[in-house]
Amino acid sequence: MRQLTQRPPLKIATLALAVSMAQSAIAQQDTLLEEVIITGTRLADRSAADSPVPVDVISGSDFRVNGSTDLQDMLRTQVPSFNVNSQPISDAATITRPPNLRGLSPDNVLVLVNGKRRHRGSIISFLGGGISDGAQGVDMAAIPSLAIKQVEVLRDGASSQYGSDAIAGVLNFRLRDAAEGFEMVARTASTFEGDGDNYMVSANLGLPLGDNGFVNITGEMRDVEGTVRSVIRDDVAFAAANGYAPVSDFQTINTYTGDVPQYWGTPDVSDDIKLFINSAYEINDNMEVYAFGNYAEREVEGGFFYRNVVGGANNLTGGSTGQRGGVYAGPTVDPLTGLSSATGVPSVLVGDLDGGSSCIDGIPLGGSGGVIPDPTFLSQVSASENCFSFIETIPGGFVPRFGGTNEDMALAVGVRGDINVGTGLDYDLSVQRGSNRTDFFIRNTINASLGPATPRDFVPGGQEQTETVYNANFVYGIDVGFASDLSIAFGAEFREEEFDLFAGDPASFALGPLASQGFSSSSNGFGGFPNDTSAEQDNTSFYIDLEADITDELTLQAAARHEEFSNFDGTITYKLAGMYRVTDSFRIRGAFSTGFHAPTAGQANITNVTTQNVQGVLVDQGTLPLSSAAGQLGADFVESFGNGRPELDTEEAENYSIGVVFDIGNSTWTVDYYNIDVTDRIALGANVDFLDALNFAGGGSDxxxxxxxxxxxxxxGIINRQDFLGLDDLAEFRFFSNSFDTNTEGVDVVGNTYFDFLSGSSTVTVALNYNKTEVTDRGTVNPISDGRVEALELQLPEFKGNITWSHVQGKFRTLLRANYFGDWRSTSNGYDVGASTLIDAQVAYQFTDSLEVVLGVENLFDEFPDENPGQGSVGQLYPEDSPFGFNGGTWYLQGRFVF
Incomplete structure (x- = not known):
């Protein structure tokens, strides 16, 4: 029986982006041809160098050689086509940041742990920066980096091998499996600005399980203080300069920053705890049982937009006042009476608590800047027990604080081994269950329709994704006269998926007594879920995968998979791939595959209402299920335009690639071209005006x-009012449907070289990516918006990469890395941003065999993206969609103890 518990150490020159912390560069080269992968192949002894498709392997130690403690930020440094943003003021996407590979959606990337499909996160990214809008991907932040033995990155389509989602590629996190040893890492860091303080303590322990097994345990605790990169908003500055005193005291507006009212920065992450366990036990020479699982939790909190009381300079020009609608913004009123007048002045909204007509409609705004509430009318409202305005209780405006607690857990158990039938039948039978739950909170806000009785803190509810997967995999080798046995892999998978919404507290979705008077309902900024709901779907799949070395020079691979969903049509995908060894130092490889991604139960059934800044005005936008009563009204309205009726089904893909692998002296290089067509992509379509859809439902009512x-x-009798609970303030909404098509093409260039330098060993590695996405069809039934097209095509740099020089000399280890980000366009702010190069530096000293101390700097020269030219509109100094963030430089100090 082949060894199952102790696999060979995996390193490969094709994406070794940092030097090994324990081995010399010469040793890496000597073992190059012995390296083995399990991703993209069913063979037990296939090396990455001989894979027909590009599979890059990053050792756990190499993976952790950078300035970040977050797994996704580490991937951004190591894998050039992997991107992830900071996601400030992005609702739930702030809690679980959506990454992307090769410019495609997060749910076009399949994530595996120990070769098994990882369950999705509970967050659907409604504000995903355009690229990730509506995606429900895996929550990779729940994985502690110290638990990772290596990361295998399959840069090719693999739906026929692994199922739905594997369009852009596959990330396989293989867990550490040592049966002995202890490693502990303690780390502290801060930005050059003096904020963003963070710490991490992590430990890994390997223990024997009898004489034939192991238990490997990793734990991590982490805490990150948020950052602030804001400026004073123009409307606040204008109001303060023109005599409106409450906005001059920013501390009353936003106690978090204390100096600017609008929060822009990375969020706070607290109580971030992760635990991973990996284990296996060999029962006999032909059978091994294994289990691995995790538990993780964290709390993430960030800020929302400032709710303005009195507006700004545009009050004088007759434009939008900038006041928060439904809270402060009243009708235009006669300045002498405070009653509504089409030719009047802006006002602050006034409510009548008994529902009568004894109160004025609004407190007129006047003065030189048009921002001073008339003191006479303000006094009248304050003196009346029946009349109410939020300017009385919250005169400076407010900035909601939004966040959530996230809990992630999973357990996989299985048995694997071989049955001696001819050349041997390998089997792997497993079952796993995983869940990810987020419970939201929003603080320092209001339900305006409740008037003075409103709470200031709310629990809007939560959502949970749960998945159960049953797998049966077999591999059988047959001698058919080829240079190797013909490997026949086959198997089946059954997967159950459930998405649950949990109701919020009653005040978070209540339609209070002042709703009919123009005051907004629900918790302002993120309305609560009114009901518990649950949605399910399951799928069954069967696959076959053939692979063989036809000759010593030619390797071919073919795979096919049938997948049947309970809620959607079945799909058949296939793949053909091959490698030809022209010489010992030159190989050509290529592949063609089809792929697909099926809508999740969450995407098909989610209801969400959030606040968006639309041309300087905060409005409520919603995402509603296409199958819901409101969604069907929207579908009716869209269908009336004559382009068809929106539907939701799977998206399809075609992926082809061709590349070369070659050696020149002491250097190894790979160059791979890829082209990915994705059709009928699952999308949140263009927003539908809610009132227009309702008027259409009423036969053209007004x-x-x-x-x-x-x-x-x-x-x-056209609708049931209860089906529309919590939607009274919804300005516009959208729903998931199949909409647009894209073409993504690019080139990956990866190489390394090693050499002696001074009296030590050096390695220089290069990893570059060119990636370009074009929207080839924006859809006709429910087309995506111009802004979404712009984000998909221009938001990411076309060129991205890094060059790393690492050196080992005696007890010293040093690293110098240049990270390049090409030109891109900030689609959230509408301007082009120039290229940037960030320099990382690190020096480590091995005090003893057990203790290493590391001092490093990420972004040594404190590089920032180009400033937002319209920064005063919402106080945003730097673009939120920057591919490398906007915190500037960070220093860190780390100690590593092993025995």
């Missing part, structure tokens, strides 16, 4: 407000 329309349609 209702003046959403509340009026909902009440009227309910009275006419």
């Amino acid at each position: 209702y003046g407000s959403i509340s009026e329309a909902l009440t009227g349609l309910d009275a006419d």
Whole structure:
């Protein structure tokens, strides 16, 4: 029986982006041809160098040689086509940041742990920066980096081998499996600005399990303080300069920053705890049982947009006042009476608590800047027990604080081995269950419709993704006269998926007594879920995978998979790949495959309402299920344009690639071209005006407000009012459907060389990526917006890469890395951003055989993206969609103890 518990150490020159912490560069070269992978192949002894498709292997020690403690930021440094943003003010996407590979959506990337499909996260990224809008990917932040033995990155389509999602590629995190040893890492860091303080303590322990097994345990604790990169908003500065005193005291507006009212920065991450266990036990020479699993939790908190009380300079020009609608913004009123007047002045909204008409409609705004509430009318409102305005209780405005607690857990158990049938039948039978749950909170906000009775903190509810996967995999080798046995891999998988929404506290979705008077309902910024809901789907798949060395020079691979979903049509995918060894130092490889991604149960059934800044005005936008009552009204409205009716089904892909692998002296290089067509992509379509859809449902009615329309349609028997609970302030909404097509093409160039330098050993590695996405069809039934097209095509740099020089000399180890980000366009702010090069530096000293101390700097020269030219509009100094963030330089100090 082949060894199952102790696999050979995996390193490969094709993406060795940092020097090994324990081995010399010469030793790396000597073992190059002995390296083995399990991703992209079913063979037990296939080396990465002989794989028909590019599979890059990064050792765990190499993977951790950078300035970050977050797994996704580490990947961004190591894998050039992998991108992840900071995601400030991005609702739930702040809690679980959506990454992307090769410019495609997070749910176009399959994530494995120990070769098994990882369950999705509970977060659907409604604000995904355009590229990731609507994606529900895996929460990789739950994986502690110290638990990783190596990362295998399959840079090719693999749906026929692994199922849904493997369009852009596959990330396989293989866990450490040592049966002995202890490693502990303690780390502290901060930005050059003096904020963003963070620490991490992590430990790994290997223990024997009898004489024939192991238990490997990793734990991590982490805490990250948020950063602030903001400027004073123009409207706040204008109001303060023109005599509105409350906004001059920023501390009352945003106690988090203390100097600027608008929060822009990376969020706080606290109580970040991770635990991973990997184990196996060999029962006999032909059978091994194994188990691995994890538990993780964290709390993430960030800021939202400032809720303005009195507006800014545009009050004088008759434009939008900038006041928060539904809270402060009243109608235009006669400055002498405070009653509504089409030719009047802006006002602050006033409510009548008993529902009568004894109060004025709004407190007029006047003065030289048009921002001073008329003191006479303000006094009248304050003196009346029946009249109310939020300017009385929250005169400076407010900035909600939004976040959530995330809990992730999983367990996989299985048995693997071989049965002696001819050349041997290998088997791997397993079952796993994983879940990811997020419970939201929003603080320092209000439910305006409740008036003075509103709470300031809310629990809007939560959501959870749960998956159970049953796998049966077999590999059988047959001698058919080729240079190697013909490997026949086959198997089946059954996967159950459930997505649950949990109701929030009643105040978070309540339609209070002031709703009919223009005050917004629900917790402002992130409305609560009114009901517990649950959605399920399952799928069954069967696959066959053939691979053989036809001759000593030619390797061919073919795979096919049938996958059947309970809620969607079945799909058949296939793959053909091959490698030809022209010489011992020159290889040509290529592949063609089809792929797919099926909508998740969450995407098909989620309801979400959030606040967006639309041309300087905060409005409520919603995402509703296409199958819901409101979604069907929207579908009716969209269908009326004559382009068809929106539907939701799987998206399809075609992926082809061709590349070369060659050696020149002491250097090894790979160059791979790829081209990916994705059709009928699952998308959040263009926003539908909610009132227009309701008027259309009413046969062309002309209702003046959403509340009026909902009440009227309910009275006419067209809708059930209860089906639209919590949507009275919804300005516009969208839903998931199949919409647009894209073509993504690019080139990966990876290489390394090693050499003696001074009295030590050096390695220089290069990893470059060119990636370009074009929207070839934006859709006709429910087309995506111009902004989404711009984000998909321009938001990521076309060129990205790094060059790393690492050197080992005696007890010293040094690293110098240049990270290049080409030109890109900030689609959230509408301007082009120039290229940037960030320099990382690190020096380590091995005090003893057990103790190493590392001092490093990430972004040594404190590089920032080009400043936002319209930074004063919302206080945003740097673009939020920067591919390398906007915190500037960071220093860190780390101690590593092993025995």
